Amino acid sequence: MGQIFDVIVAGGGPAGSTAARTAALRGLDVLILEKSIFPRYKPCGGALSLKALSMLDGPLPPRIQERKITGARVHCRDLVLERHKSYEITQLIDRSAFDQYLLERAILAGARAMPEKALGFLDSGEWVSVQTKDGVYKSRFLIVASGCQDALKKEIAGPESKKSMGLCLVTEIEAEEDRIVEHLGSALDIHFSVAGGYGWIFPHRGYYSVGIGGLSSSLRHPRQTMRRFLRDNGFSQDARLSGHLIPQGGNRRRVAQGRVLLAGDAAGLVDPFTGEGIYYALASGKIAGEMVGDVQAKIVASSYESRIEKELGRELGHALFFSKIMHRHPRLFLRILAREEQVLERYLEVGAGRMSYSDFMLWLLPRLPLSLMRAGLV
Numbered sequence: 001m002g003q004i005f006d007v008i009v010a011g012g013g014p015a016g017s018t019a020a021r022t023a024a025l026r027g028l029d030v031l032i033l034e035k036s037i038f039p040r041y042k043p044c045g046g047a048l049s050l051k052a053l054s055m056l057d058g059p060l061p062p063r064i065q066e067r068k069i070t071g072a073r074v075h076c077r078d079l080v081l082e083r084h085k086s087y088e089i090t091q092l093i094d095r096s097a098f099d100q101y102l103l104e105r106a107i108l109a110g111a112r113a114m115p116e117k118a119l120g121f122l123d124s125g126e127w128v129s130v131q132t133k134d135g136v137y138k139s140r141f142l143i144v145a146s147g148c149q150d151a152l153k154k155e156i157a158g159p160e161s162k163k164s165m166g167l168c169l170v171t172e173i174e175a176e177e178d179r180i181v182e183h184l185g186s187a188l189d190i191h192f193s194v195a196g197g198y199g200w201i202f203p204h205r206g207y208y209s210v211g212i213g214g215l216s217s218s219l220r221h222p223r224q225t226m227r228r229f230l231r232d233n234g235f236s237q238d239a240r241l242s243g244h245l246i247p248q249g250g251n252r253r254r255v256a257q258g259r260v261l262l263a264g265d266a267a268g269l270v271d272p273f274t275g276e277g278i279y280y281a282l283a284s285g286k287i288a289g290e291m292v293g294d295v296q297a298k299i300v301a302s303s304y305e306s307r308i309e310k311e312l313g314r315e316l317g318h319a320l321f322f323s324k325i326m327h328r329h330p331r332l333f334l335r336i337l338a339r340e341e342q343v344l345e346r347y348l349e350v351g352a353g354r355m356s357y358s359d360f361m362l363w364l365l366p367r368l369p370l371s372l373m374r375a376g377l378v
């Protein structure tokens, strides 16, 4: 029998690198299997919220930080609202450089990384065998952090209906820095008038990230919708589009069994309203890395499930409730935004992580018409 690692991490994105670094810093023998050679392109808006930034133990290198964001401009039919906070709520980052930086930090902490795809695994009860094209690796624990589209997670979470998944299309469009600053400055541009979903224009350094997202069941003809969104906002429709599925967080899923833990997108941990997933990837990766280092094997799965539910799942449940109300009833959403301008102001605090979704909902509920609340609950 060859070497048995303490932990194998399948996937070296934000969740996997964070899990690997956390476990390696605890003195564990960690192997990361990552199928792509970094830096690799990852379809993303590149918005890293204040709460995600606070998960990193240290400031990001300046080459990764592209713009500090203090507010949002929201379009809903003819209504355009812009609000800013006196502090930074989000940073726009170079996503591929960010992921490479996190992976390098995991390696610096002592994790080993192999450029291999994990094809499947078997949990024997004593250890986990992970199959790759070149052979089998063994470990005491497996952390599956291979994202939303990979099949490994199904062994634990079961099959997921594509209809309940989110879908995003994104492109990057180069522009003069002066033009970007004049156009958006330090605001995220969010559009709720996209058929079946929402659109975004984020002012990165020297380029825009432009995208649309929504539930795959409601975002019909996504490529056509995206081309219309580009045209309506003065961009060329010939841009190269990248599409990606995204899980809808807030629904309870199994995230661990035996010696296998799911983290990040593989565990379905994404804000269903904004599509923010990096924070949840970092947070769940950290919890997974701590669990495999600190907790007895026979209670790792149950302890991990309860920490994920307590620290992330409940909050995502509130986010899902809010998302259902707002995305399913855009006209009512428009009425609320028009009448209660403070909604956006408050929501920025949620985005920054200074207010929880549950506190936000407590603040918002008395301001919602009863019919809307009922509609959101169906």
Ligand SMILES: Cc1cc2nc3c(=O)[nH]c(=O)nc-3n(C[C@H](O)[C@H](O)[C@H](O)COP(=O)(O)OP(=O)(O)OC[C@H]3O[C@@H](n4cnc5c(N)ncnc54)[C@H](O)[C@@H]3O)c2cc1C
Pocket (backbone or CB within 6 Å): 010, 011, 012, 013, 014, 015, 016, 033, 034, 035, 036, 042, 043, 044, 045, 046, 047, 048, 049, 116, 117, 118, 119, 145, 146, 147, 148, 150, 152, 168, 169, 170, 211, 244, 245, 246, 263, 264, 265, 266, 270, 275, 276, 277, 278, 279, 281
């Ligand atoms: C278009 C779009 C825009 C988004 N914008 C934002 C945003 O602005 N802000 C935000 O916070 N979130 C955003 N998200 C969500 C965010 O990108 C994800 O939530 C986040 O990447 C999840 O991190 P992860 O580590 O779980 O998975 P990933 O980042 O997907 O990483 C998984 C890694 O696993 C590797 N892999 C896959 N299968 C295997 C395998 N079998 N074996 C080995 N390696 C494997 C992949 O190559 C990849 O490197 C966006 C998502 C999309 C689709």
